[in-house]
Amino acid sequence: xxxxxxxxxxxxxxxxxxxxxxxxxxxxxxxxxxxxxxxxxxxxxxxxxxxxxxxxxxxxxxxxxxxxxxxxxxxxxxxxxxxxxxxxxxxxxxxxxxxxxxxxxxxxxxxxxxxxxxxxxxxxx
Amino acid sequence: xxxxxxxxxxxxxxxxxxxxxxxxxxxxxxxxxxxxxxxxxxxxxxxxxxxxxxxxxxxxxxxxxxxxxxxxxxxxxxxxxxxxxxxxxxxxxxxxxxxxxxxxxxxx
Numbered sequence: 001x002x003x004x005x006x007x008x009x010x011x012x013x014x015x016x017x018x019x020x021x022x023x024x025x026x027x028x029x030x031x032x033x034x035x036x037x038x039x040x041x042x043x044x045x046x047x048x049x050x051x052x053x054x055x056x057x058x059x060x061x062x063x064x065x066x067x068x069x070x071x072x073x074x075x076x077x078x079x080x081x082x083x084x085x086x087x088x089x090x091x092x093x094x095x096x097x098x099x100x101x102x103x104x105x106x107x108x109x110x111x112x113x114x115x116x117x118x119x120x121x122x123x124x125x
Numbered sequence: 126x127x128x129x130x131x132x133x134x135x136x137x138x139x140x141x142x143x144x145x146x147x148x149x150x151x152x153x154x155x156x157x158x159x160x161x162x163x164x165x166x167x168x169x170x171x172x173x174x175x176x177x178x179x180x181x182x183x184x185x186x187x188x189x190x191x192x193x194x195x196x197x198x199x200x201x202x203x204x205x206x207x208x209x210x211x212x213x214x215x216x217x218x219x220x221x222x223x224x225x226x227x228x229x230x231x232x233x
Contacts, residue, residue, distance in 0.1 A: 035222060037168075045160075045168065045211050047222040059220050062126075095167055099222075109215050111158035111173035118167055 002026035004034075004096050004116035011122045012086050019082040020119045022096035029077035030054045035099040035112055036070060036081045038092040048094075051079060054102045086123045093118040127216040129225035136231045137202045145228045147195040147212030155214045157195040159188060162227075163208045171210075172197060199230070207232050 007021040022034060036048040049060035051070040058070050069082045079096055097112035130148040137143035147157060157175050160168040170179050172188035175195065185200045199206055212225040 037224075044209075044227040045162075045213075045224045047213075047224060050222065061221060062219075097168075109156055109158075109174070111170045111179075111213070112160070112168070113170045113173070113179060115167040115169070 002098075002114050004098065004114055006094075006096060006116040006119045009120040009122070011124065014087055014123055014125055016086050016123075017082060017084040018086060018121050019080055020094050020096075020121070022079040022081070022116050024053075024077040024079070024098070027098075029072075030074055031102055032098050033100040033102065033107070034070075034072070034079040035097045036068075037095045037097060037112070039095070039118075040089070040092040043092075046092075048081070050099060052100075052102060053077075053079065054105075083121075086121075088123050091121065091123045093120050095119075126219055126221070127214070127223050129212055129214065129223055131210075131212060131225040131228045133226075134229045134231065136233055137199070138233050139204065140201055143199040143202050143206070143230055143232075145197045145199075145210050145230065147197070147225050148193055149195075149214065150193060152193055152195050152214065153191045155190075155216075157188065157190050158213045159186075159197045160211045160213065161206075161208045162211065168211065202230075202232050204232050206230060 033052045035050045051058045071080045096116040098114040099112045101108040159172040162168040175190040176188040187198045209227045211227045
């Protein structure tokens with residue numbers, strides 16, 4: 001079945017970096033993009049950015065520009081999200097989600113139809 | 126930047142119809158997606174492109190979008206529908222995905 005499986009929980013100190021992985025299975029990895037979405041405790045969903053698994057193109061949320069990097073490894077069908085210079089307000093559950101079907105270099109928007117289970121990142125001194 | 130406005134909470138009697146709105150400037154010109162999130166779980170897509178249901182989503186869930194308001198309608202509400210619901214669009218002018226603030230649905 002189609003699924004995204006994320007890496008385990010992380011605890012980091014302020015100023016450190018974290019890298020979360022998201023392994024896809026059950027579909028052609030390069031035919032879709034991956035969005036990363038986070039949710040702070042008791043808060044709503046916040047879109048962080050998107051990466052094309054087809055060619056590595058990225059869009060990042062403006063507030064995270066310069067601190068976030070999204071990459072993919074097509075050989076293992078895995079997407080990665082690295083967040084640097086962590087602060088306490090980066091404490092959240094981080095989700096990856098399949099987003100945008102890619103065909104003939106065009107993007108088709110059908111919503112984020114498959115989600116990972118979430119990775120809790122805690123930033124604390 | 127583009128903003129989506131949802132009511133913080135909506136209540137509905139068991140078996141009745143719940144309507145959750147999502148307001149945005151000329152949102153009718155965009156494709157709206159809706160997600161359901163239960164406590165401690167990842168979100169689930171319940172409506173895509175305004176009014177389409179993914180496989181496995183009950184027909185009780187429907188959507189519409191016109192003018193400045195998109196609406197998620199849940200017919201014959203069940204206790205299991207209690208959750209947070211989020212609307213989402215792609216804002217082409219900024220090349221960003223945008224989520225609404227979320228609505229907590231309570232089934233009485």
